[in-house]
Amino acid sequence: MQLFPCPFCGPRDETEFHYGGDAGNARPDGTQVPIDRWANYLYLRSNPKGTAREIWVHMTCGEFFVMDRDTVTHNVLSSATLGGEHVA
């Protein structure tokens, strides 16, 4: 069981977290977005081997955050709040 660092709560068991998707998968607004762009946003995932930048949510506090981790070694490199706000 991995230990994930919630930027708000500190290190907690992975069972308390849900995966939220690739970080940086910006949502394109509007009805004129090219359909392949929209499809990429909805379905295309990079699934990198090695360092990945991902969104996770800590279910127990409800906060979403960004985590850098290695998908091979499972080493967690860093975690940060979504907006980069200061967290005590």
Next chain:
Amino acid sequence: MTASRLATGGSAIDRSRPIRFSFDGATVHGFAGDTIASALLAGDIAVVGRSFKYHRPRGIWGAGVEEPNALVDVGGPRATPNTRATTEPARDGLVAKSVNATPNALADRNAFLDRFSRFIPAAFYYKTFMWPDWHMFEPRIRAMAGLGKVDTDWTSPGTSDQINHHCDVLVVGAGPAGLAAARLAAGTGLSVMLVDDQPKPGGSLGHRAGGIDGKPAAVWVEETVAELTAGGHLILPSTTAFGIYDHNLVGLNQRHPDGRPDTLWRVRPRQIVLATGAIERPLPFANNDLPGILSADAALAYLRRHAVLVGRRIVVATNNDSAYEVAGALAEAGAEVTLVDIRREGMPATPAKVRLIKGRALAAANGKLRVEGVTLDDGTRLDADCVLVSGGWTPTIHLFGQARGKLAWSEARAAFLPGDPVDGIAVVGAAAGAVSLSEVFANSAKAVASFGQTKAAMPRSTGPEATGGITAAWPMPGSKGRIWIDYQNDVTVKDVELAARENFVSVEHLKRYTTLGMATDQGKTSNLPGLALMAGITGRTVPEVGTTTYRPPFTPVPLASFSGARAGELMAPVRRLPLESVHRDSGALFQEYGGWLRPAHYGGRDAGADGAIQYEALRARQSVALFDGSTLGKIEVIGPQVAEFVDFIYYNTMSTLKPGRCRYGFMLSENGVVFDDGVLVRLDEHRFIVSCSSSHVAAVHARLEEWRQDRFGRDAVHIHNATAEMATLTVSGPNARKLLQTLDFGLSLDDADLPHMAIGHGTYAGDEVRIARVSFTGDRSYEISIRADRAEPLWAHLRQAGQAFDATVIGLEALMILRAEKGFIVIGKDTDGTTLPHDLGLEGPRAKRQTEFVGRRSLFTEEASRGDRLQLVGLTVPQGEAPLPTGAHGIRRSDGKLHSQGFVTSSYQSPTLGRPVALGLIERGAARHGEAIEIQHLGKVRTATIAAPCAFDPAGERLHA
């Protein structure tokens, strides 16, 4: 073998506490402190089981977790199949049975299989029973396969505790290396946890000679344990560290002497010290699986711990120094001992009273049901009632391997040792290849040095020092006779040779093809000899062949330890209504709906469930119904940007909603599919309540949070899930207002003040109530929300006041009929994972909205615009016919074939209309009202008429009646 209990000695047993238990129906005597195995040995019971495939007689091999042979099924409250007799404490009254033997181990009726062994090589079953079909043979083969029997009548006497724990240093193994490491680590000021799978700490010090700091080893062990305990450090005996998981989480299974179910520990240490020792290997010779052939170290353990002398005329066969102490101790205890060493020189001194034959190996063991002698490789025959073997030591590096530690081959030790270190894990003692106590202590001190300055002194070895001389003796290709490598799975040298011939030369293929190392012992004694043999056959070195992957658990762990309290009702706990007991008193029958336990209907024990439901649905339309809608989601969204937020979240424009008003709407997923529906309430400019489906509250809440944090920011909107805080009691029907007017809520219920889709604020018995005029039945309805803990008096008051109006309490089943009569959908029932909002007739926002909302772009794809989409319709059948089956398909015939054109999603008998009503998703359905359609279910075809979804009061007059 004529084993016996000596009159004195035995550090583990308490002769003042004799015990009796049964093995295969016979009574076995022993003492407290015996294992099942030590008591069986003391009783000279040689055959304790049968092998997996050939049903060969098997005796006890070892004295610990590595045991491949002596598996027993233990009965009683702690019933466990396939328990190792070598680790299971013997208890008074215990009932043990040998495995894989009918009727018992000594007289097994499948023993004939052994005579056909040359026709049953590796993969025999796979190859032979492929034609015509494996499944023809499978049941009978399966009945013969397997070892122990599961007692299907067994129920757990309790629940396994599960404990989460953390410490600075976790030391696994309380032998000399582990104790030294724990003591030195404690001296640095760190918190230490020390676990060991034996009932008492000490490890090899319990039976190997040694002196530490000028004291006998046993005294040093006691003092060290006392010191650690006094320092507040946690020591758990009878506890196996069975796995290391991600980020160095360690799983422990703790057994309790008092018979309580095992305890599972999840420990997160900062540092792990593995002092897990080493396991003795067998030697290869023909019939090396006969009962009476034991690990030499195990024989020493039985002698010194249990005062059991394993034989009278003993041959000790070895390739290394460690057997010399064993031979000497057994001779000292009165046995006639011949030591056969494959080496000619470089050996330790021959112990007193021991006859040494050097430069010779065993070629075969002789005997039928137990060993009667041996033949040496020069043809010499020796009589023996017991043969002890030591083929060298395999460091127990399973946990290190599980933590993805790489192994390094040591030619000097003829074993794999831990290679490059893994972060946070140190391996010490015999597991790291150390032999003498001096080496062991230096090793532990070095590992602990990185933790900090220690106040504890490094222990000094002051007794005889062990030496580690060894000449490898691996199984050789082309050997004569049947030489066992994996005892439990009956894998011989010939099976490995066959695997090599058929090109299963990779170690992972070898394992799967021959089942080498796949038994319950996971090859603790067999893996290394097996892959060394493969190396010999294929002309590779042992490290070139490599090892299989180490996976948890190290030893079998009861499933009950993993499940803990998460069983029965706690497996998936249901959510319960605040008024559950009140409803039970009213005769409610409960069912689970989307995770909530809710009344399905009230009464019905006489009329039957259908009768009760029909009655409730009919009476609700006639006068007034009371319904507990507390499960309805109530998520408050608050903040300066909340109007913009709800516009983005909902398909419908919500920002135009006036304070005090409600609006029905859809939430979509980003792929455009309808995710939830419900009524949004606007309390004031900056405050809304999202009421969502009961089963969707958690998911809706999570989505709101995601968009809030990702798109709007924490200061723009605040979200609070108040679902559990409020009970919602619904009053619905033509007489709903009249009933409510008999209660005083301190607000006007006139339609001018509280029209349909408006809310009012009042009080009841001093508590605030919120009354919303929204309707899920199509009748005039009031949803009254009140603090959950104050709901009971209000409900009682409503019931009492309802008597004057012939009010009925209704359950969820009647409500489902009422809403289906109105064509009101249930998301996930009347919709599926492809349903878009315009499929349900809600086209407006898609066509008109100019602002962004979740799922918007997906509503303008080719797929979303197809003309033949499934659309929500009503389906009617002639009066007198039964309701359509839910799930039945609407069909179209072309080219002599049937094609589905949609399906029935909801279907009920309507007591008010006196005919069935149904909803469905049908191709182009919205444009086909009035058209006939064939409906097929399980081969039967009926005809229905497509209609508007709403079958009752289409003008909606009853909302205001």
